Amino acid sequence: MPTSRTTALARLGALLETPAETGDGFLDLLGAANQAGPPTGLTQRLMRTTLLPQIYERYWRPALGRALKGPFGPSMAGEVRLATEFLRPRPGDTVLDVACGTGRFTRAFGAAVGPDGLAIGLDGARTMLTKAVAEGGPDTLAYLRADAVRLPLKESTVDGVCCFAALHMFAEPETALDSFARVLKPEGRIVLLTTARRGRQPARLLESAGGIVSGQRMFDRGEIAASLRARGFTGITERYAGVTQIVAGRLG
Numbered sequence: 001m002p003t004s005r006t007t008a009l010a011r012l013g014a015l016l017e018t019p020a021e022t023g024d025g026f027l028d029l030l031g032a033a034n035q036a037g038p039p040t041g042l043t044q045r046l047m048r049t050t051l052l053p054q055i056y057e058r059y060w061r062p063a064l065g066r067a068l069k070g071p072f073g074p075s076m077a078g079e080v081r082l083a084t085e086f087l088r089p090r091p092g093d094t095v096l097d098v099a100c101g102t103g104r105f106t107r108a109f110g111a112a113v114g115p116d117g118l119a120i121g122l123d124g125a126r127t128m129l130t131k132a133v134a135e136g137g138p139d140t141l142a143y144l145r146a147d148a149v150r151l152p153l154k155e156s157t158v159d160g161v162c163c164f165a166a167l168h169m170f171a172e173p174e175t176a177l178d179s180f181a182r183v184l185k186p187e188g189r190i191v192l193l194t195t196a197r198r199g200r201q202p203a204r205l206l207e208s209a210g211g212i213v214s215g216q217r218m219f220d221r222g223e224i225a226a227s228l229r230a231r232g233f234t235g236i237t238e239r240y241a242g243v244t245q246i247v248a249g250r251l252g
């Protein structure tokens with residue numbers, strides 16, 4: 001492993017509450033466990049397979065994202081741009097990409113924080129992180145295998161938290177939001193992309209059924225914004241496209 005990448009892992013290690021094993025280019029707090037937290041269904045299981053990470057970034061995520069966002073939702077490049085604009089990473093910042101998958105967003109944050117910053121990609125799937133490491137990117141990247149619901153980072157350690165396309169597959173999304181707020185520094189920024197079912201029947205019924213089959217929770221419009229407000233976030237913005245929402249805010 002290049003020395004610069006080892007340095008980024010050491011910097012990440014210093015932010016953790018407990019020491020982590022060094023795996024194949026990432027730190028690992030889950031050891032032999034197959035996945036983080038209790039299983040939540042089909043979609044989460046697919047993420048752990050060997051095949052999906054290989055096709056995830058190029059085919060799976062853009063296609064599924066388009067189906068869920070509809071024709072007028074942002075492209076993948078647009079999502080990365082929006083996430084970066086909402087987080088506004090400055091040189092030297094530490095940004096945490098929760099449920100980073102193969103690291104598409106993490107790499108963009110790594111470039112934005114500059115050589116003195118740190119972009120942490122956290123995921124529960126070994127196969128996803130192996131692919132993320134293989135993708136390369138700036139020396140400021142450090143990957144961590146851990147549970148997104150109970151973040152293992154010390155309190156008030158990161159300047160920004162991004163969690164795209166994952167909150168709806170966590171067993172306890174509200175606990176995850178508590179955890180996101182805990183690790184953010186005062187005035188730290190958050191940006192989330194998750195599900196948003198419509199209020200009217202029969203669309204609501206169909207969307208709820210789709211969520212049950214795929215093992216993904218369907219949040220209501222406004223629900224995530226209210227959850228963030230309840231945790232002390234301010235300046236909240238919401239954008240809706242298809243059955244998705246992007247919600248962003250600042251702590252305090």
Ligand SMILES: C[S@@+](CC[C@H](N)C(=O)[O-])C[C@H]1O[C@@H](n2cnc3c(N)ncnc32)[C@H](O)[C@@H]1O
Nearest residue numbers: 036047099100101123124125147148164165166
């Ligand atoms: C659909 S992918 C999203 C990847 C990336 N954020 C994106 O927008 O393309 C969801 C990711 O969440 C991860 N994941 C699901 N539940 C998790 C948990 N409890 N802890 C950590 N990662 C989890 C999966 O392994 C998967 O890589």
